[in-house]
Amino acid sequence: MDFLTPHIYSYLAVSAVLFALGAIGVMTRRNAIVVFMCIELMLNAVNLSLVTFSRMHNDPAGSMLVFFVMCVAAAEAVVGLSIVLAIFRNKLDVDINHLNIFKW
C-alpha cells in the first residue's frame, strides 16, 4: 500500500500548483470577486505547505500558524467582500481595471 502513502513532495507539488493557479488568476482575471477567490486560493496553498512542513519536522508550530492564517483570511473575506459590495453599489461594476479614479 506504499503507493497509497503519498510522498511529501506530492503535497508540496499540489501546494505549488494551487499557488500558481491563484497567482495567475489574480494577474489575469478582471472580476474583483474572482480575484478575491484566487487570493484565497493562494492563502490555502500556503496553508497546505505549512501543514506539510509541520508534519515533516514534527513541529506543531506550522499547524498553529495555519489557524491564524485561516482566521485572518476569514476576516479579510468579510472586509474585502464588503468593499466589493460597496463598489458595486456605487459603480454597478466589479471590473478592477475600471477602478482607476486615482490615476493621474
Next chain:
Amino acid sequence: MVSLNTLIVFLPLAGAAINGLAGLLWPAYRKQETLIGLIATASIAVPFALLLSAFFGYQGEAIRFSAFSWIAAGNLQIEFSYLLDPLSLLMGLIVTGVGSLIHVYSIGYMHGDSGYYKYFAYLNLFIFAMNNLILGDNLLVMFLGWEGVGLCSYLLIGFWYQDMEKAGAAQKAFIANRIGDFAMLLAIFLAYFTFGTLDFAEIQSQIRGAGEAGALTEMFGDRLFWLTLLVFIAATGKSAQIPLFVWLPDAMAGPTPVSALIHAATMVTAGVYLIARMHDAYLASPEVMLIVVVVAALTAIIAALTAIAQNDIKKVLAYSTVSQLGFMFMALGAGAFTTAIFHVLTHAFFKACLFLGSGSVIHAMEHGHAAEDPQDIRTMGGLGKHMFSTRTTFWISTLAIAGVPGLAGFFSKDEILASLFFNGFGQPLYFAVWAVGLVTAVLTAFYMTRLSYLVFNGKERFKSSAHIEESKPVMTVPLWILAVLAIAGGYIGLPYLIGHGEYHWLNHVWFSGTIINRPLEEVMHEHAAFEYVLLALAFAVSIGTMWFTYTFYRKHDLAGDAKVQGFFGRLYETMRQKFYFDEAYDALIVRPFSWIGTRVLAVFDRQVVDGVVEGTAAAVSGIGEVFRRLQSGLVTNYVMILAAGVVLVLAYLVWG
C-alpha cells in the same frame, strides 16, 4: 531702598504700558485726555523726585541696584543692573526733570490729537529707554536703552505718519541711527573681547590699572583706539555729528515737544554721555581725541552757518542743536568731560525752552490762521505783543545760548572754549579748534538773535485777519520754569552752592587728565592771565554780537537777510542748501545703491536666483512626466510587476 530705585527705571515703562494698552483696547479711554496726561506725567515726575532725593542724599559712593540677572552663559555674566553715580544722577535729573516739564507742556500742545494716548505712551517709553541708557551699569543695558531711544525717536518723528514726508523723515532718522548702532555693536563686541566684561566700572579699573602701570600698549595694543573710534562713530549717529547728522534737521517733522525732549535735551546727548562714561578709554587714545575735536569743530561751524540761512523756525533750532552738540564734543575732545556734561545740562534747559517756545509760536500761528506755513519766520514778526510769556522766555533762552554773562550758557560755553584754548599749549591744533569755536559762538549769537527778532519783534508780517493768542498756562508754566533754569542753571558749576570744596561737583568722579597729560587746572593756573583775556573775549563776543544783530535787524527788519546774503556772497546759497549734505549722500550712496539694486541685483535675482528655483521645479515635473507613465492604473499590471519582482528576488536567492 532697592525697590524705590527700581521705580526710577520702571515707572515710565508702567506708564507707557497703562496708557498704551488702555488706549488700544478701550476706545473710550482715548478721550480721557486729562487722565492720560496725568498718568504719563506722574510716571516721570515720581522718578524725578526719587532721583532728586538720591542726588541730595549722595554720599560720595556710587549706588548699584540690580533688577534681575539677565544673561548667565559661562564666563559672560550680565546683570540687569543700574548705577547711580554723579554722572548718571545728573543725566537722570536732566532727563526726568526736563521730561516732566515737557510732559506737562504736551498736555496742552497735543490737545485734541487723535493719537493722544499713543503719543504719551511713546513718550513714557522713551523715558524708560533713556533711563536704561544713562543708568545702565554695563554696556549691554546701556545698549538696550540706546536702541530703545532710537525706536521711540522713530515712532515720534513719524507720529503723524499719514504724511509721507514725515514718515520718510522718521525712516531717515532710523537708518542714520542704525549705522551708528552698528558701530556701537562692534564696540561692545570689541570691549568684551578686550576686557572680558561689559561692566563700566570693571573696564574703567582695567584701563586705569594698565595706565598707572604704564602698560597700555602692552596690554591692549591698538584695541583702545578702535574701541573709542567705534564708540565715537556710534555717537555721531545718535548725537548728530558729521557725517551722520543729516537726520536731525529732518527729525523736526515730529511734534514740537518731541523735538524739545528727544532731539534737543536728552537723546542727542546720549553720545556725549557715553563718551564721558568711557572717558578713561578716551584719555588713553589721544589720536581719537583729536578726531573727535576736529569732527566736532567742523560740525559746530557748518551747522551754525546753515542755521543763519534757514527760514523755518524749527530748522534754525535744529541746526543750532547740531552746532551746540558740536560744542559738547569739542569739550570731550579736549578732555574736559565735566564741562561737556555741564553744557549738556545748560543746553537742555535753554534749548528745551526754545523748542517749547517755538511750539507755542507754531500753535498760535496755526490756531490764529496767520499764514500758510505756520513755521516760516518770514510770515511772523511782532508776535511778542500778543505772546508775552513766550516772547520773554524765548528771549531769555536766546541770551543764554548766545552766552551772555550771568546766564547758563555763558558758564558752560566759556569753560569749553577755555579748555580748548589751554589744551593748545600741549597740542597747537587745539588753538585752531578754539578759533573755530569762537567763530561759532559769534555765529550762534547772530542767528539766535536774528531768529528771536524776526519772530517776536519788528513789523507784523502775518495776515491781518489773524487772531494771535498766547498759549494756555499748561504750556507757558513749563516755559517759565525752563527760562528760570536757563538763567540759574549755570551756577551749579560754582563751588559754594554744592559745598564739595572743589570747583566742580562732578569733578571727583573723574580724574582730571587731558590730552597734554597734565591736569587742566595746572595749565590754567600757569597761564592765568589768559583766563581773563578769554573771559573778556567771551563777554565781547556774546554781548557785542547780540547788540550788533539786534540793531541790524531793527534797522532793516526782514530785508536784513538780503544784506547778510551780500556779506556771505556765494557761500550763502551753500548755507541755505545745508552744504549739500543731503544731495551728496543722494549722489554718493542712495543713487549708486539703487542703480546697483535695479541694474545688477534685480537682474541677478530674476535671471540667476529665480532661474535656479524655477529650474528645480521644472526638472522635478519633467522627471515626473516620464515616470508617471508607469502608473497605468491597471491592478493586474501592478500585480505582475510585483510577481516579477518576487521571482527575481527568489532567483537571486537560489542561484545568486
